[in-house]
Amino acid sequence: MKTKTLISLAIAALGVASIASALGGAPDESCCSGMSAQHSQTKNDKPVPAKDVKGVQTLTVTIADGKYSPALISVKKGKPVALTFKGGKNMGCGSTVEFKSLKQKQSVKEGKTVVFKFTPKEAGEVKFACSMDMIQGKVVVK
Numbered sequence: 001m002k003t004k005t006l007i008s009l010a011i012a013a014l015g016v017a018s019i020a021s022a023l024g025g026a027p028d029e030s031c032c033s034g035m036s037a038q039h040s041q042t043k044n045d046k047p048v049p050a051k052d053v054k055g056v057q058t059l060t061v062t063i064a065d066g067k068y069s070p071a072l073i074s075v076k077k078g079k080p081v082a083l084t085f086k087g088g089k090n091m092g093c094g095s096t097v098e099f100k101s102l103k104q105k106q107s108v109k110e111g112k113t114v115v116f117k118f119t120p121k122e123a124g125e126v127k128f129a130c131s132m133d134m135i136q137g138k139v140v141v142k
């Protein structure tokens with residue numbers, strides 16, 4: 001446990017350092033640099049359940065500092081899902097969100113939102129990522 005904490009701290013520190021150094025240039029050109037910390041975070045997080053709003057499973061994902069939060073979402077199968085992606089600061093290439101398996105791809109500007117809609121038919125995972133597949137997240141369908 002202790003070793004694990006130290007490792008994640010080290011990864012977090014590295015991530016912060018490289019994001020900070022990337023801030024000097026244009027954020028959009030530094031795609032995915034310094035965003036390796038995202039992978040460990042996705043693994044450690046618990047899925048955030050979408051909320052039922054009039055029969056639609058909804059949740060807002062904020063894109064900021066080169067990551068999606070939450071990056072891990074859970075929904076139930078057979079019911080429509082509407083995920084809103086909200087543009088924040090320092091999105092990097094995370095501003096383009098792609099759900100490959102759904103053939104849906106949208107870009108969002110800072111302060112704006114885009115909505116992805118789908119109805120998962122089976123239990124499993126629906127992944128989303130930046131268009132280079134480096135900043136990742138997923139929807140766990142139960």
Ligand SMILES: [Cu+2]
Nearest residue numbers: 032093130132
């Ligand atoms: Cu990318």
